[in-house]
Amino acid sequence: MKKTSAESKKIKSSREDLVFEIVTKALLIVACLIVLYPLYFIVIASISNPDYVIAGKLSLYPIDVTFSGYRRIFKFKNLMNGYKNSFFYAIFGGSLSAALTLFAAYPLSKKDFSGRKPFTVFLLITMFFQGGMIPLYIVVNRLGLRNTPYVLLIVNGIQVWNLLVTSSYFKSNHIESLSEAAEIDGCSHFGYFFKILLPISKPIIITMLLFYAVWQWNDFFRAMIYLDKPDYQPLQIVLKDLLATAQVSSAIYDLMEDQEALTEMLRAAEQMKYGVIVMATLPMMVVYLIMQEYFVQGITMGSVKG
Amino acid sequence: MHSKESVTMTKGVKPKEKKTLAQRIKHKFITRGEWQLYLLILPVVIYFIIFHYAPMYGIQIAFRNYSITKPIMDAKWVGLTYFERFLKSPMFPQLFKNTVILSFYDLFIGFPFPVLFAVVLNQTQSKRLVKFTQTVTFAPYFISMVVLVGMLHLFLSPTSGIVNKLLEAIGIEPIYFMGEAKWFRHVYVLSHIWQRTGYQAIIYFAALTSVDPGLYEAATIDGATRLEKIWYIDLPSITPTLVTMLLLSVGRVLNVDTQRTLLMQAPTNLPTSEIFGTYVYKVGLVSAQFSYSTAIDLFKTVINLTLLIITNQISKKLTEESLW
Numbered sequence: 001m002k003k004t005s006a007e008s009k010k011i012k013s014s015r016e017d018l019v020f021e022i023v024t025k026a027l028l029i030v031a032c033l034i035v036l037y038p039l040y041f042i043v044i045a046s047i048s049n050p051d052y053v054i055a056g057k058l059s060l061y062p063i064d065v066t067f068s069g070y071r072r073i074f075k076f077k078n079l080m081n082g083y084k085n086s087f088f089y090a091i092f093g094g095s096l097s098a099a100l101t102l103f104a105a106y107p108l109s110k111k112d113f114s115g116r117k118p119f120t121v122f123l124l125i126t127m128f129f130q131g132g133m134i135p136l137y138i139v140v141n142r143l144g145l146r147n148t149p150y151v152l153l154i155v156n157g158i159q160v161w162n163l164l165v166t167s168s169y170f171k172s173n174h175i176e177s178l179s180e181a182a183e184i185d186g187c188s189h190f191g192y193f194f195k196i197l198l199p200i201s202k203p204i205i206i207t208m209l210l211f212y213a214v215w216q217w218n219d220f221f222r223a224m225i226y227l228d229k230p231d232y233q234p235l236q237i238v239l240k241d242l243l244a245t246a247q248v249s250s251a252i253y254d255l256m257e258d259q260e261a262l263t264e265m266l267r268a269a270e271q272m273k274y275g276v277i278v279m280a281t282l283p284m285m286v287v288y289l290i291m292q293e294y295f296v297q298g299i300t301m302g303s304v305k306g
Numbered sequence: 307m308h309s310k311e312s313v314t315m316t317k318g319v320k321p322k323e324k325k326t327l328a329q330r331i332k333h334k335f336i337t338r339g340e341w342q343l344y345l346l347i348l349p350v351v352i353y354f355i356i357f358h359y360a361p362m363y364g365i366q367i368a369f370r371n372y373s374i375t376k377p378i379m380d381a382k383w384v385g386l387t388y389f390e391r392f393l394k395s396p397m398f399p400q401l402f403k404n405t406v407i408l409s410f411y412d413l414f415i416g417f418p419f420p421v422l423f424a425v426v427l428n429q430t431q432s433k434r435l436v437k438f439t440q441t442v443t444f445a446p447y448f449i450s451m452v453v454l455v456g457m458l459h460l461f462l463s464p465t466s467g468i469v470n471k472l473l474e475a476i477g478i479e480p481i482y483f484m485g486e487a488k489w490f491r492h493v494y495v496l497s498h499i500w501q502r503t504g505y506q507a508i509i510y511f512a513a514l515t516s517v518d519p520g521l522y523e524a525a526t527i528d529g530a531t532r533l534e535k536i537w538y539i540d541l542p543s544i545t546p547t548l549v550t551m552l553l554l555s556v557g558r559v560l561n562v563d564t565q566r567t568l569l570m571q572a573p574t575n576l577p578t579s580e581i582f583g584t585y586v587y588k589v590g591l592v593s594a595q596f597s598y599s600t601a602i603d604l605f606k607t608v609i610n611l612t613l614l615i616i617t618n619q620i621s622k623k624l625t626e627e628s629l630w
Contacts, residue, residue: 016532020532021430021431021432024426025430025435028426028430028436029439031423031439031443032443034500035442035446035500036442038457042457045460054465055466056474103346104346104350106343107347108347114340119351123350123354126354128614129607131359131363131364132361132365132586132600133586133587133590133591134364134600134603135360135361135362135363135365136361136364137590137591138374138378138596139360139361154357158354163350189340190342190346193346218448218452221565221568239452239453243452243455243460244456244459270466273456273460277453284450287448288444288445288448292444296444299505300509
C-alpha cells in the first residue's frame with residue numbers, strides 16, 4: 001500500500017516535472033520574443049522602403065531593401081557631431097569616474113582606516129538627501145561650468161552606490177598577508193593598492209568603467225540643463241529633438257498629404273528615425289554583449305551588500 | 307591577523323606611554339602611512355562637498371527671494387512664503403495625485419514581474435535557454451530613455467504605428483497613446499516593465515541560485531510539488547532582497563522617474579503626466595523661478611525622507627529587515 005503510493009507519487013512528480021518544464025520554457029521563449037521583436041522591427045524598418053513601414057505592411061522581414069536612410073544619417077552633421085561628443089564623454093567621463101571611484105573605495109574598504117566611518121556616513125547622507133535641481137544648477141553656474149564640455153564629465157560623475165559596491169569588492173579581495181607583508185617591507189598603501197590590489201581586481205575595474213560609460217552615453221538630462229550650444233551636445237540631445245517630434249510630424253502628415261515634397265520629406269524622416277535608433281543603440285549593445293559577465297557581476301555584487 | 311595585531315598594539319601602547327592625542331594622530335597618519343589613504347579619498351570628498359553639500363547649503367533659497375545675479379545671502383528672507391504659495395496653488399493636489407498614482411502603479415504592477423521571472427528562470431532545467439533569455443531580457447536596460455521614448459512614438463503613432471495598424475485590423479479605431487491623458491500611465495508602466503524586468507530579475511535570480519540544493523532534495527523526498535517548492539523555498543529565500551528593494555522604492559515614491567516622464571509628456575497628456583519632478587524642472591529652469599522651484603523640490607525631498615523612515619521602521623518591526 002505504502003509502496004504503491006510512493007510509486008504513484010514518483011510518476012506523478014515526473015509528469016509534473018515534464019509539464020513544468022514545458023510551461024517554463026514556453027514562458028521564457030515568450031519573454032524573449034516580447035523583448036526581441038520590437039528591436040528586430042526597428043532594424044528591418046531602418047532598411048526597408050518607408051512606404052511599407054508607414055502603411056503597416058512590415059512584419060517579419062525587410063521589404064524593398066534600401067540604405068538611403070543611413071546615407072542621410074551620415075550626412076546629418078549635428079548627429080555625427082553628437083556621436084563624436086558622446087564617445088568623448090563616455091570614454092573620458094567613464095574613465096575619470098571609474099578612477100576616482102576606485103581610489104576612494106580602497107580606503108573605505110580598509111577596516112582599520114580611521115576615516116572609514118565618518119566618510120561612509122558623509123557619502124551615504126547624499127543618497128537620501130539632496131540639494132535639488134536648482135541649488136546644483138546655481139553651483140555649476142557659479143563655477144563657470146555651464147556650456148563647457150567639462151560639465152558632463154563632472155556633474156553627477158560619482159555615484160555612491162558604485163563606491164559601496166567597489167569597496168565591498170575590495171574588502172572580499174584583500175590579501176591580508178600581502179598587505180601586511182607590504183607594510184612591513186615599508187611598502188606604502190600606494191604600493192599595495194596600485195601594484196598588488198588593482199592588478200587582481202580587474203573585474204571591478206572593468207565593471208565600473210562600463211557602468212559609468214554606458215550611463216554617460218545614455219544620459220540626456222544634464223546636457224539639457226547645462227548645455228545650450230550645439231557644439232558640445234551629446235548624441236542623446238540630438239536624438240531627442242529628432243525622435244520626440246514623431247507625433248507632430250504625423251499630424252502634419254495627415255493635414256498635408258497632397259503635398260508631394262512634404263510627403264517625401266516625412267517619408268525620409270520616418271526611415272531616418274529607425275536608422276538613428278539603430279546607430280545610437282548599437283555601440284552599447286555591442287559593449288553589452290562582449291562584456292555581459294561583468295555587468296551581471298556588477299549588479300549582483302551590489303545586491304549582496306544590500 | 308593584521309587587524310588583530312594592530313588592535314593589541316594600540317591597546318598595549320596606550321596605558322603604558324600615555325601618548326597624547328596629537329602623538330597618536332601623528333603615529334597613525336605619518337608612521338603608519340594613513341595620509342596616503344586620505345589622499346586617495348580626497349578627490350571624491352572634495353567632489354561631494356562641491357556637488358552635493360554646497361547645493362544643500364543652497365537649499366536656503368527656498369526661504370529667500372533669490373535672483374541669480376546676487377549672492378544667496380543678499381536675497382531677502384521670506385520664510386515659508388513659497389511653501390504656502392505651493393500648497394495653496396491648484397497645481398499641488400494635481401501633482402501630488404499624479405505622482406503618487408504613477409509611482410504606486412509602477413511599483414505594484416511592475417514589482418511582481420522580475421520576481422516571477424527570476425523564479426521561472428530558476429525552475430527551468432535547460433541552462434542554455436536560461437542563459438539566452440537572460441542575455442536577451444537584460445538588453446533593453448542599455449537602451450537610452452530618449453531612444454525608448456522614440457520607439458514608443460514610432461510604434462504607437464496613430465497614423466503609421468504598428469500597434470494601431472494591428473488594432474485597425476481587428477476593427478478598433480486608432481488610439482493616440484502618446485497624447486491622450488488616460489493612456490499615459492499605462493504606456494509608462496508597461497514600457498518600464500519591458501525595459502527593466504530582465505535587469506531587476508538578475509538580483510533575484512542571484513539570490514535564488516545561492517539556495518542550498520539540499521533543500522530542494524529534502525523537499526522532493528517529502529513529496530513536495532514544484533509549486534510548493536517555489537512557495538516554501540524560493541520565495542522565502544528572496545524575501546530579504548525583496549524587502550530591501552521595496553523599501554528603497556517606497557522611499558522614492560515622489561521621485562518617480564522625472565526624465566522618462568518629461569520625455570513622454572505632450573501638451574495633451576499633462577493632466578496625468580505632470581509630476582513633482584517635471585514641474586520643478588519647468589518652474590525652475592524653464593520659467594526661472596528659482597526659489598519657488600527649490601521650495602517644491604525641498605517639500606518633495608522631505609516627504610520622501612519621512613516615508614522612507616516610516617517604512618523602514620515598519621519593516622524593522624514586521625520582518626526584521628531594514629536599511630539601517
